[in-house]
Amino acid sequence: MAERTQFEELARQLSAVGAVKRDMGRILPPDCPAGSAAVLTLLGRHGDMRMSKLAELLAVDMSVTSRHVAHVAARGWIERHPDPADKRSRILRLTPAGLDRLDELSRRTTHLLAERLADWTDEDVGELIRLMTRLRASFGDCRSAPLRLPAPVSEETTRTPAST
Amino acid sequence: MAERTQFEELARQLSAVGAVKRDMGRILPPDCPAGSAAVLTLLGRHGDMRMSKLAELLAVDMSVTSRHVAHVAARGWIERHPDPADKRSRILRLTPAGLDRLDELSRRTTHLLAERLADWTDEDVGELIRLMTRLRASFGDCRSAPLRLPAPVSEETTRTPAST
DNA sequence: TATTGTTATACTCTATAACTATA
DNA sequence: TATAGTTATAGAGTATAACAATA
DSSP, rough: OOOOOOOOOOHHHHHHHHHHHHHHHSSSSSTHHHHHHHHHHHHHHHOSSEHHHHHHHHHHHHHHHHHHHHHHHHTTTTEEEEEEEEEEEEEEEHHHHEEEHHHHHHHHHHHHHHHTTTOOHHHHHHHHHHHHHHHHHHHHHTTTOOOOOOTTSSSSSOOOOOOO | OOOOHHHHHHHHHHHTTTTHHHHHHTSSSOOOOHHHHHHHHHHHHHEEEEHHHHHHTSSSHHHHHHHHHHHHHHHEEEEEEEEEEEEEEEEEEEEEHHHHHHHHHHHHHHHHHHHHHTOOOHHHHHHHHHHHHHHHHHTTTTTTOOOOOOTTTTTSSSOOOOOO
């Protein structure tokens, strides 16, 4: 178990990594925002799937997934086929144009990362991927756990004596 | 230099870490969204500073910083003092109420992380912090580098023959 | 009755541009 | 003229709730 100071620092880094994400987002084509890129990436990586499965992989609400999917479908990058096994569901599939788009996205992000992380070793990058993957797993595995707060002390008129 | 596949995977992890951030955000008090929490955290960590310095630490535009600061100032958590050396500037300072708020935030995030990362060793957490810090540095150090795309092939009617 | 997916609404965060005040 | 900061506006991402169709 790590110390409190470490957790505070990790929280800070998590907050600050948004700047890196925004930098990555700036190289995306104007008609393909981050949400669309994530849909294409996951479909390319995991193959055809249903909306609910994609929402789970995106780790966002299905209403959000629906919007992103509608955006990429409107541009012809994916198709929504009816699921023969369940008429409520729709199977998502990349089109050839979607594959091209995905390839273009991959080229851009790879180029940016290669430029920014030019002095990183293969092992450094691998270790960061490994730890971030594990971090997501540590959070995702207990999704819907309501979380118990540690006796909020007062929440509104807190007046901590000193540094307990 | 890492391989292309690794960069693609890192890009995916960066995209997906947003789910962890949102999880963290859900434990914040209703009147203290993530932007406000970041302002309080940075002021608590680095001490009094000017708007421009805070914007740099937040890695967002100063207009965004101004809004976040106005939000926390309106709640009495910080004060904006005139800078005697430059009448255009304002020095930001945490109030006692702001310190209390910050302490409450720290308690909540620490508790959540301690729960989620219960099986992480001190070394694992430290390594993740170290790599994320370095990642931010690798991006931040070349900020405003316009980035050169790798000959976009065509950008609109791309029709890759196969798997080049 | 429960589940899959869509849509309407509202909120947060962000960047750009126009503006004020001061250097 | 250039810089520090504010405000207005617009765009992207997300969640909640209400709804339709099907299981």
